[in-house]
Amino acid sequence: ATDSARFVLRQQEENFVYWLERTVRQRGTFYSIHAAPVQIGEYVRESFFAERRCVIFTSATLQVSGDFDYMLERLGGDKLPHGRIRCLAAGSPFDxxxxxxxxxxxxxxxxxxxxxxxxxxxxxxxxxxxxxxxxxxxxxxxxxxxxxxxxxxxxxxxxxxxxxxxxxxxxxxxxxxxxxxxxxxxxxxxxxxxxxxxxxxxxxxxxxxxxxxxxxxxxxxxxxxxxxxxxxxxxxxxxxxxxxxxxxxxxxxxxxxxxxxxxxxxxxxxxxxxxxxxxxxxxxxxxxxxxxxxxxxxxxxxxxxxxxxxxxxxxxxxx
The missing domain is CATH 3.40.50.300 (P-loop containing nucleotide triphosphate hydrolases)
Structure with missing residues (x-):
């Protein structure tokens, strides 16, 4: 927790955005500080894809405009070696x-x-x-x-x-x-x-x-x-x-x-x-x-x- 707080307060990572939130509830007013990466592709590619031989993503909403390009870019899959990616759009069981x-x-x-x-x-x-x-x-x-x-x-x-x-x-x-x-x-x-x-x-x-x-x-x-x-x-x-x-x-x-x-x-x-x-x-x-x-x-x-x-x-x- 201390390391996380120090990371947020220093605000030194360029790929991150930092902000303060104010929440009003019946029990009082609460403040919280946040940090989140602007782009996650590099993190996912290096800490997830690189350490695994096979990764399977399944969802009904991986495609945009009929292809997987947007999601591949968001998840860092667009920078993986050619041949590591296989995409399949399965048909729906519903009429x-x-x-x-x-x-x-x-x-x-x-x-x-x-x-x-x-x-x-x-x-x-x-x-x-x-x-x-x-x-x-x-x-x-x-x-x-x-x-x-x-x-x-x-x-x-x-x-x-x-x-x-x-x-x-x-x-x-x-x-x-x-x-x-x-x-x-x-x-x-x-x-x-x-x-x-x-x-x-x-x-x-x-x-x-x-x-x-x-x-x-x-x-x-x-x-x-x-x-x-x-x-x-x-x-x-x-x-x-x-x-x-x-x-x-x-x-x-x-x-x-x-x-x-x-x-x-x-x-x-x-x-x-x-x-x-x-x-x-x-x-x-x-x-x-x-x-x-x-x-x-x-x-x-x-x-x-x-x-x-x-x-x-x-x-x-x-x-």
């Missing part, structure tokens, strides 16, 4: 064209402009209607607590009057407690932030609707993000194309993966961020999906598409 409906809600305001809170307000109104159509059974993923709080305030009363329990991170208990409750009560909705974008496994009808409220870009004021973007600029590379966008696409795929967990699962993914269609970089997100998408131009069109999907799913069930 996404049949099992999932992906909709892009282009009728919502651009979430990039938050001054008048129009996006927050209209998203809350739309979700109030959508989550009644799905009868709960939904996981709504956020990239910030502020948007979660705004939506929670908007949907809680109308949904609970309709018999749908609303669970929210920061309001309804620990992550484990609200996940357990959500699994056991089908007519419920779970609102979660970053920690729910990955590592949550809820199979079956309990999770039949997944809402991705915004494309999961990093917060640009994060010290580590700022350090990595500054480093890329020194190399003459575009930080958005070579870091920000690939990281967001990986997070997006992780979020998408919460829905279909078994061959029997059916469900809807609603992307509430219109930029996935209206911005050039949106194509990177769409290309990462295992199925096509539907552009939904009005709330009525979106709700009807969801109704039709679940009606067809019921007809397809064996009797």
């Amino acid at each position: 996404y064209d049949r099992q999932a409906l992906v909709g892009a809600a282009t009728f919502l305001p651009d979430p990039g402009g938050r001054r008048d809170r129009a996006f927050d307000r209209e998203l809350g109104e739309f979700l109030t209607d959508l989550l009644q159509v799905t009868r709960g059974r939904a996981l709504v993923l956020f990239t910030s607590y502020s948007l979660l709080e705004a939506v929670y305030a908007a949907v809680k009363q109308p949904l609970e009057r309709a018999g749908i329990k609303v669970l929210a991170q920061g309001h309804s208990g620990s992550r484990e407690a609200i996940t357990s409750f959500f699994r056991s009560v089908p007519s419920s909705v779970l609102l979660g932030t970053r920690s729910f974008w990955e590592g949550v496994d809820i199979a079956g009808e309990t999770l039949s609707c997944l809402v991705l409220t915004k494309l999961p870009f990093h917060v640009f004021t994060d010290p580590l993000v700022r350090g990595r973007t500054a480093y890329l600029r020194t190399l003459g590379r575009d930080p958005f194309l070579h870091y920000t966008l690939p990281e967001a696409v990986i997070s997006f795929r992780q979020g998408f993966g919460r829905l279909i967990r078994r061959r029997e699962d059916r469900g809807v993914v609603m992307v509430a961020d219109r930029r996935i269609v209206t911005k050039d970089y949106g194509r990177s997100f769409l290309d990462s999906l295992p199925t096509g998408h539907h552009v939904l131009s009005t709330p009525e069109e979106a709700l009807e598409a969801v109704r039709a999907f679940f009606e067809q799913a019921e007809l397809d069930e064996p009797h």
